[in-house]
Amino acid sequence: MDFEAVIGLEVHAELDTRSKMFCACPVIDVTTAAPNIAVCPVCAGMPGVLPVVNERAVEYAIRVALALECQVYSTSIFARKNYFYPDLPKGYQISQYEQPLARHGRLVIQTSQGEKTVRIRRVHLEEDTGKLTHVEKDAQSYSLVDLNRAGVPLLEIVTEPDMHSAEEVRAYAQALRSVLRYLKVNSGDMQKGVMRIEPNISVRLLGSQSLGTRVEIKNLNSFRALERATAYEIQRQSELVSRGGQVRQETVGWDEARQQTFTQRVKEGEEDYRYFPEPDLPPLVVEEAWVEHIRAELPELPAARQRRFESQYALSAYDASVLVAEWEAAEYFEQAAAAAGGAPAKTVANWVSGELFGLLNQAGKDISASPVSPQGMGRLVRSVASGEINNNTAKTVLAEMFAGGQEADAIIAERGLRQVSDTAQIAGWVAQALAENPDQVRAYLNGKDSLARWLFGQVMRLARGQGNPQIIQAELERQLSALKN
Numbered sequence: 001m002d003f004e005a006v007i008g009l010e011v012h013a014e015l016d017t018r019s020k021m022f023c024a025c026p027v028i029d030v031t032t033a034a035p036n037i038a039v040c041p042v043c044a045g046m047p048g049v050l051p052v053v054n055e056r057a058v059e060y061a062i063r064v065a066l067a068l069e070c071q072v073y074s075t076s077i078f079a080r081k082n083y084f085y086p087d088l089p090k091g092y093q094i095s096q097y098e099q100p101l102a103r104h105g106r107l108v109i110q111t112s113q114g115e116k117t118v119r120i121r122r123v124h125l126e127e128d129t130g131k132l133t134h135v136e137k138d139a140q141s142y143s144l145v146d147l148n149r150a151g152v153p154l155l156e157i158v159t160e161p162d163m164h165s166a167e168e169v170r171a172y173a174q175a176l177r178s179v180l181r182y183l184k185v186n187s188g189d190m191q192k193g194v195m196r197i198e199p200n201i202s203v204r205l206l207g208s209q210s211l212g213t214r215v216e217i218k219n220l221n222s223f224r225a226l227e228r229a230t231a232y233e234i235q236r237q238s239e240l241v242s243r244g245g246q247v248r249q250e251t252v253g254w255d256e257a258r259q260q261t262f263t264q265r266v267k268e269g270e271e272d273y274r275y276f277p278e279p280d281l282p283p284l285v286v287e288e289a290w291v292e293h294i295r296a297e298l299p300e301l302p303a304a305r306q307r308r309f310e311s312q313y314a315l316s317a318y319d320a321s322v323l324v325a326e327w328e329a330a331e332y333f334e335q336a337a338a339a340a341g342g343a344p345a346k347t348v349a350n351w352v353s354g355e356l357f358g359l360l361n362q363a364g365k366d367i368s369a370s371p372v373s374p375q376g377m378g379r380l381v382r383s384v385a386s387g388e389i390n391n392n393t394a395k396t397v398l399a400e401m402f403a404g405g406q407e408a409d410a411i412i413a414e415r416g417l418r419q420v421s422d423t424a425q426i427a428g429w430v431a432q433a434l435a436e437n438p439d440q441v442r443a444y445l446n447g448k449d450s451l452a453r454w455l456f457g458q459v460m461r462l463a464r465g466q467g468n469p470q471i472i473q474a475e476l477e478r479q480l481s482a483l484k485n
């Protein structure tokens, strides 16, 4: 039996505002801060307090909704989602339910099968919960509550069930992260939990139109975990169904150590949350003029930038996609290309996404912390393209620039790495090589063409790798054809 997976995704993205969603508490890095230092009566859920909507959070949410080509509604309603959990001091989360901020968007993703459009079902605003730390100590177990994160603005972005493989799910999540970072509304720092992904997965017989029972995987915060957990769940359900079993509707977690999913709870229905309109907040009304102003200020987004890179710089779709994924890398490339003089942009792209990314990876650095400036990178590529230094030398020079921060020209001059382009000197090497190898020269002149390559090697040996190969090749051809006549 062949199965098809049907997958939708919910992504929770924190919004990088200065203050929380409904109070003036600052949004801080909860992974490094001391617990409970950014808490007030509102986000601690004290009785008698009133929430006030953070306008900047609404603006960021609209930015995302527009970038995802959604319809933004002039009126949306905040709702209470009631459930009890110790990290939620109010006993409910303020979210949006029946009337979200935006609906009906789309995001185009790149997969090995080509481009694909994923429909966005809805985008809505809500607040994050606090954090629990479970402690086992002296045969006692207890939990610590940290409310620094409680009330941080959170955007929930929900897709239609348009994806069918772990690869597509990963591509969507990466594309979405890239958009959020271009919009400067989220740091994209997955390890810090600022973007959490929840795929819901079902399987059906290939060709069937009905939907199977879905299983939701909670709170994945790396692309690797997302891809593996999704692949695992597709496999598990397919095997279960082909044995005649039935998938149970449930919420599962991902066990990183065991590389398998485990049951967290058998899914409650939406009715269990007893949603109702938030009585402490009026409907959220956004003026059309404001929405249009935000639309006009949107930056060039990754997909548009990729198309521009393909046409303006003649890059392949793949090369362009690698460069545009991170806003900083795309900026870096454009500045390096501008500094590279007439060198082909394709060569600049190769040096940036090949050599430089490699060095950054090894050093565990982001491109924004690159010791080699884009201008320095551009000038280095120009030196290669003009034949001043060869490829291998340039790699050495780049490594030195990366380690010491010196400019390419200084390193090339200091270490005497410049390739000899002096025609007189090169003509001397060629003449010497021909004089030292009379038998081979005669054989060549008698028609053994393949010896030209061998003779070129002899000249390169005399030049000890310091001669400009293009000039050597031209000079060798000139002297050999002079002997022919």
Ligand SMILES: [Zn+2]
Residues within 6 Å of the ligand: 020, 023, 024, 025, 038, 039, 040, 041, 042, 043, 044, 151
């Ligand atoms: Zn607060």
